[in-house]
Amino acid sequence: xxxxxxxxxxxxxxxxxxxxxxxxxxxxxxxxxxxxxxxxxxxxxxxxxxxxxxxxxxxxxxxxxxxxxxxxxxxxxxxxxxxxxxxxxxxxxxxxxxxxxxxxxxxxxxxxxxxxxxxxxxxxxxxxxxxxxxxxxxxxxxxxxxxxxxxxxxxxxxxxxxxxxxxxxxxxxxxxxxxxxxxxxxxxxxxxxxxxxxxxxxxxxxxxxxxxxxxxxxxxxxxxxxxxxxxxxxxxxxxxxxxxxxxxxxxxxxxxxxxxxxxxxxxxxxxxxxxxxxxxxxxxxxxxxxx
Amino acid sequence: xxxxxxxxxxxxxxxxxxxxxxxxxxxxxxxxxxxxxxxxxxxxxxxxxxxxxxxxxxxxxxxxxxxxxxxxxxxxxxxxxxxxxxxxxxxxxxxxxxxxxxxxxxxxxxxxxxxxxxxxxxxxxxxxxxxxxxxxxxxxxxxxxxxxxxxxxxxxxxxxxxxxxxxxxxxxxxxxxxxxxxxxxxxxxxxxxxxxxxxxxxxxxxxxxxxxxxxxxxxxxxxxxxxxxxxxxxxxxxxxxxxxxxxxxxxxxxxxxxxxxxxxxxxxxxxxxxxxxxxxxxxxxxxxxxx
Numbered sequence: 001x002x003x004x005x006x007x008x009x010x011x012x013x014x015x016x017x018x019x020x021x022x023x024x025x026x027x028x029x030x031x032x033x034x035x036x037x038x039x040x041x042x043x044x045x046x047x048x049x050x051x052x053x054x055x056x057x058x059x060x061x062x063x064x065x066x067x068x069x070x071x072x073x074x075x076x077x078x079x080x081x082x083x084x085x086x087x088x089x090x091x092x093x094x095x096x097x098x099x100x101x102x103x104x105x106x107x108x109x110x111x112x113x114x115x116x117x118x119x120x121x122x123x124x125x126x127x128x129x130x131x132x133x134x135x136x137x138x139x140x141x142x143x144x145x146x147x148x149x150x151x152x153x154x155x156x157x158x159x160x161x162x163x164x165x166x167x168x169x170x171x172x173x174x175x176x177x178x179x180x181x182x183x184x185x186x187x188x189x190x191x192x193x194x195x196x197x198x199x200x201x202x203x204x205x206x207x208x209x210x211x212x213x214x215x216x217x218x219x220x221x222x223x224x225x226x227x228x229x230x231x232x233x234x235x236x237x238x239x240x241x242x243x244x245x246x247x248x249x250x251x252x253x254x255x256x257x258x259x260x261x262x263x264x265x266x267x268x269x270x271x272x273x274x275x276x277x278x279x280x281x282x283x284x285x286x287x288x289x290x291x
Numbered sequence: 292x293x294x295x296x297x298x299x300x301x302x303x304x305x306x307x308x309x310x311x312x313x314x315x316x317x318x319x320x321x322x323x324x325x326x327x328x329x330x331x332x333x334x335x336x337x338x339x340x341x342x343x344x345x346x347x348x349x350x351x352x353x354x355x356x357x358x359x360x361x362x363x364x365x366x367x368x369x370x371x372x373x374x375x376x377x378x379x380x381x382x383x384x385x386x387x388x389x390x391x392x393x394x395x396x397x398x399x400x401x402x403x404x405x406x407x408x409x410x411x412x413x414x415x416x417x418x419x420x421x422x423x424x425x426x427x428x429x430x431x432x433x434x435x436x437x438x439x440x441x442x443x444x445x446x447x448x449x450x451x452x453x454x455x456x457x458x459x460x461x462x463x464x465x466x467x468x469x470x471x472x473x474x475x476x477x478x479x480x481x482x483x484x485x486x487x488x489x490x491x492x493x494x495x496x497x498x499x500x501x502x503x504x505x506x507x508x509x510x511x512x513x514x515x516x517x518x519x520x521x522x523x524x525x526x527x528x529x530x531x532x533x534x535x536x537x538x539x540x541x542x543x544x545x546x547x548x549x550x551x552x553x554x555x556x557x558x559x560x561x562x563x564x565x566x567x568x569x570x571x572x573x574x575x576x577x578x579x580x581x582x
Binding site: 005009010013026027029031032033034036038039040041042043044047048078079081082083084085090091094097098101108109110111112113114115121123125127129 | 300318330385
């Protein structure tokens with residue numbers, strides 16, 4: 001059973017209306033007058049962080065990527081639960097947790113610690129409450145909408161390469177991403193669809209299109225870059241920047257600084273077009289888990 | 292940093308009033324008119340299950356042990372999120388999930404799948420809503436209360452040994468524990484303290500005593516057994532039966548079949564007495580994680 005078959009099988013079990021998605025989305029659970037937003041991400045050594053990386057950065061990122069999922073729902077974080085596999089650098093891990101909880105005002109509610117081996121896996125569940133109803137989803141893009149992004153991509157890629165190669169360049173964007181919680185709350189009442197860009201703007205736009213049953217056409221040159229221009233193609237296929245990708249009905253402008261990068265078309269043959277043309281076969285578009 | 296130091300450090304971060312405990316307890320989060328109960332447990336191959344064990348049983352147990360934490364809060368499950376590390380037996384794992392979700396009427400809300408290695412770690416977060424306020428805790432036992440348990444211990448130990456030794460004996464209690472959800476809801480309005488017995492009745496009683504600032508005196512011969520009498524000492528130190536351990540004010544009787552197994556005394560030198568006597572040094576009392 002490969003990962004895709006497993007995810008399909010799990011989706012078959014996730015029939016509750018709250019289960020909007022598995023693997024990269026949030027669950028939305030109505031409870032009394034509130035709507036809870038729940039997400040779980042696991043990070044694995046050597047996959048989601050470099051072996052030997054400062055565990056304070058790993059802790060920060062683990063929390064930040066889960067909060068980014070909440071941001072994309074316009075949700076306010078209530079807290080997190082940690083599933084921690086013991087290992088080297090635990091004291092630094094605690095330091096990083098302290099910093100990220102302080103930075104975003106999020107409490108640790110509980111969790112579990114287990115003995116483990118290598119590679120280590122550390123999971124986190126984040127719980128938030130929706131600030132706007134209905135809770136926005138990635139599936140709401142409609143033909144005629146315009147596609148927007150909150151800021152540039154590529155900073156995390158440049159930071160990763162600086163860290164990996166020991167160049168001494170600035171790696172903050174890769175090590176310490178910032179979930180756009182305030183931006184997500186500001187956007188939630190207006191967007192037709194929204195998600196965070198965790199795996200690359202092209203791949204995530206393609207997922208938004210598939211979830212919405214439309215085709216999204218990205219104007220490649222319009223995507224703002226935080227990388228050299230000759231790295232544009234790579235930066236569009238690199239995740240970890242945690243910008244928010246969203247669609248708005250035509251003629252609406254977002255209530256914050258953002259960049260228009262494409263349009264939503266009726267469902268065509270391909271979910272994604274780049275400058276009007278389907279990407280060539282074999283273009284993975286971004287970071288695909290398990291691929 | 293050993294596990295105990297880490298847990299202490301994490302507790303230092305878990306200052307939110309919702310964070311009643313880490314590692315083996317639930318968080319309780321007030322939200323509007325509701326109280327959410329949240330728990331996360333991770334299971335590791337070779338630690339929490341036998342290498343080569345049917346992954347359907349592993350899936351069942353992972354869900355059941357988290358639901359048991361909700362049961363001990365009198366909470367009704369709302370759903371679970373899965374953090375799954377891919378590996379052998381995933382198709383069976385999905386079968387087990389389907390069975391346990393059906394058995395207890397619990398939906399899969401979401402989660403994450405990651406590539407991993409050995410040993411595998413699989414985490415689960417369960418979310419419930421409290422059916423009684425205030426939500427009961429392990430910390431409420433008061434001197435003069437009596438100590439009760441919902442049923443016998445030792446069945447899981449016998450089942451584990453049958454499975455490990457390939458005797459063909461019945462291993463259902465070890466492989467497929469049943470969270471006492473209805474019992475927990477029935478008890479919640481009456482108990483002064485309650486927890487599930489996951490690590491052994493003596494060890495968990497000792498934890499309840501420590502959390503409550505009292506001494507608990509267990510009458511060893513009064514603990515009901517689902518094991519041969521000559522295994523009594525072991526059965527009192529073996530977890531995995533997921534009975535509910537609770538205290539009631541004197542002269543109250545529980546609203547369901549249960550067994551009185553001890554008394555709560557004012558805080559003395561030791562948190563736990565067995566037949567009036569502190570356990571000898573070196574008696575680990577049960578299954579201590581990381582020990």
